[in-house]
Amino acid sequence: MTETMMTTHLNNVSTEHHRPTGHRIRHPRIASAIDECGLLLEAGDGADLILLCGPTGAGKTTLGNFLVEAEMKHHAENLAANPGCIPAIRVEAPASGEREFSWRLFFKRILDELECELDAPRTAYGVDPGTGRVVRPRGTNPNSLAGLRTSVERSLKNRGTRFIVVDEAAHIARQCHPTLLELQFDTLKSLSNECGVQWILMGSYDLFELISLSGQLARRSHIIHFSRYREDVADDVRAFRGCLKHFGQSLPALKQVDLLKYAEVFHQNTLGCIGILRDVLVRLDLLVGRQGWSEDTLCRALLTEAQVTQILREIVEGEERIAPGLKRNLVAPHATTGRRVA
Structure with missing residues (x-):
């Protein structure tokens, strides 16, 4: 691509104030990564996890936002007919300060994106007609980890979500013992099976290093290198x-x-x-x-x-x-x- 063509391409892209700190730009690395992710997503379940790794400051968060927006545009007609549909979301894997990864907080973040007009699940209370006392309903507590997981599954199905972009995904792998690494990602795999959603995990190079510790995870992953622009090319x-x-x-x-x-x-x-x-x-x-x-x-x-x-x-x-x-x-x-x- 010549510099003139590059400038023309960039001028056709709107500059946004997504955050007060700066602008976004759909440069060639982002366009290439979106195309590759699109092909993998179209392929279906060929890879449970798409790993998008690159250096710090390469613009991975911006890429994640563009991936979601591209999916929303792709489903524009469906969205017009079904405004409740949310084909893609981006969340950040939390670093909660706990010894283990907080799936509770992670599930709440997913629910915030899917059910943005609703508060986090709360326990519904009722009144026993016989005693007049306030009672707690039987069944799974929606505030429990199992209750949050059930809410996430229901929301993903209701919203027709196709994929979830997870920023800082290394937090999922880093906050556990290496022997439990596969168990962490089995949670994502089970959500894929239950809800038909795919995962795009973004992070720096340590994400790739953590995933490569497990042959099973390596087999189930596809790697995309979101690289910098080199001075010698x-x-x-x-x-x-x-x-x-x-x-x-x-x-x-x-x-x-x-x-x-x-x-x-x-x-x-x-x-x-x-x-x-x-x-x-x-x-x-x-x-x-x-x-x-x-x-x-x-x-x-x-x-x-x-x-x-x-x-x-x-x-x-x-x-x-x-x-x-x-x-x-x-x-x-x-x-x-x-x-x-x-």
Whole structure:
């Protein structure tokens, strides 16, 4: 993709204030990941878990939001006919501070997305006509873990939810003993079986490392690498420059600044991670709005050398770990010659 084509593509994408801290952009890495996820979801149950791993600051949360929005647009006609349908949601796996992963809190977050107009399940009380006393109904307490699980199953079926994007999914695996890892994800698998929902688990490279501890989980997973834009790949450099230009045009104090003049500086400082680039540019926009433009102001907005060194170390280690998991060997044509096929 040329830089001109890249700019045209980006100009066709609306810039939103999804959060007060910055803008979103559907750059080529996001478009590619959405396409790959779409193919896997269309394939059905070929993989119980879709792992979407990448470096910190690559923009995985933004990708998750785009995945949900793309699914909503895909089902626009169905949504018009059935406004109660919610084909996809995004939730964050909680880090509750407990020794074990809090499925109770996780289920409540799912219910918040599916039943946003309702409060969390509460116990319904009644009055015994014989004694006049307030009594608690028999059956499963909707506030219990089992009650919350039942509510999630019912809501997923009623809403017709097709997939759930789980941000910071490593929290599910990290907050348990390695021997119990499969049991954690069996909960997600059972919800898939009961409700026909698929899971897209997003996280940094430690998510891949945790999943790879179990051969059973590795077999049931498909890995998508949501990588950074590298400085040694020409197409990546062009795409990064397109993102930089688009962000600059959308931030009020930077519209008159020639950011492309400093494209190499931005690329080196953000390590090609668009989420980090967005944060740096939002910070720069605030500084320029108050103090005016100067290279000193630019330096104040950039990450420190210590920050860049630490993030780079994590990226390099993560890329080295995930690379073998992405490699696929082709069978040489001569290898099958003379073999009998049962």
